[in-house]
Amino acid sequence: QVAPEAARPVGDADRELIIMVVGETARRDHFSLNGYARNTNPELAQISNLVSYQQVSACGTSTAISVPCMFALTGHDNFDGETAQHTENVLDILQRAGVSVLWRDNNSDSKGVATRVRYEDFRSPALNPVCDIECRDIGMLQGLQAYIDNQTGDILIVLHQMGNHGPAYYKRYPPEFERFTPACHSAELSTCSEQEINNAYDNAILYTDYFLSQVIALLKANTPQFETAMLYVSDHGESLGEKGLYLHGMPYLFAPKEQTEVPVIVWVGESSDVDLSSALRSKDKQNSHDAVFYSLLAAFEIEDSLASAQQLFDVLEHDKQL
Secondary structure, eight states: OOSTTOBOOTTOOOOEEEEEEEESSOOGGGOGGGTOSSOOOTTGGGOSSEEEEEEEEOSOSSHHHHHHHHTSSSHHHHOOHHHHHTSOOHHHHHHHTTOEEEEEESSSOOTTTTTTSEEEEOSSTTTOSOBSSSBOGGGGGTTHHHHHHTOOSOEEEEEEOOTTOSSOGGGGSOGGGOOSSSOOOOSOGGGSOHHHHHHHHHHHHHHHHHHHHHHHHHHHHTTTTSEEEEEEEESOOOEESGGGOEESOOOTTTOOHHHHEEEEEEEEOTTOOBOHHHHHHHTTSOEETHHHHHHHHHHTTOBSSOOOTTOSSOBOOOOOOO
């Protein structure tokens, strides 16, 4: 067991509802929230109580490494994929502390992270009501309010996006999100210009922007009866032709920053104990996927011995009800 003493504070009657979105192949520098010249975040730009972190590096350059690594205690330096499969991750710790954990997946799978928690596959129309050429990330919100209404205690929902998965970026968004044109409509990137590739990629970022705004809208609808927050973390970045490189998965030591620098966003509900000012103070600090493990424990106010300076934010001391 990892953190066997982990527990929610005694006497804290306030319920937590946190949605974590695991992004796919999104680059930090293609978010207009982070200074990108194109307006790829028109929805998020209008939302207050939102912090976009500027210097977070991924644990790996592939989903298979980054996703299990960000939920593991070991962090980047000591991560071992084989060991991770058989070791408790932060979802296991939260579930043991009494948090209801749900993982919904519109990607390949959870890479072993959600094997011991409730898991729902949204890659087919059987569960996902929003499917055309493929099932859309927005479909993962279907029925989520009913799930929330049926739980007692604290809730963590993880939504694993298809996001910007390449090389067929044009398939990652519905036609109405094709605002940057002409967009590459091929999985053979060599047949497209760099501009066309970037256009398709940025259209997919636009769709993620919309998706995240809808996640926040759901959380707002559940505030103040819950202390609400959203954490968005992309798994890795993507090369889009820089230095002749495309896609991702390069050995970490040699990988360009386009593959390792990822967007991370925190939104905090009005009644949350997550300290927004501490998030703003730390948004420009060097950090990594290692922060996810500690930040989730902190957000649920789990009392254990695992606090870390790598947390993305501090949590205000709640008023204990004696």
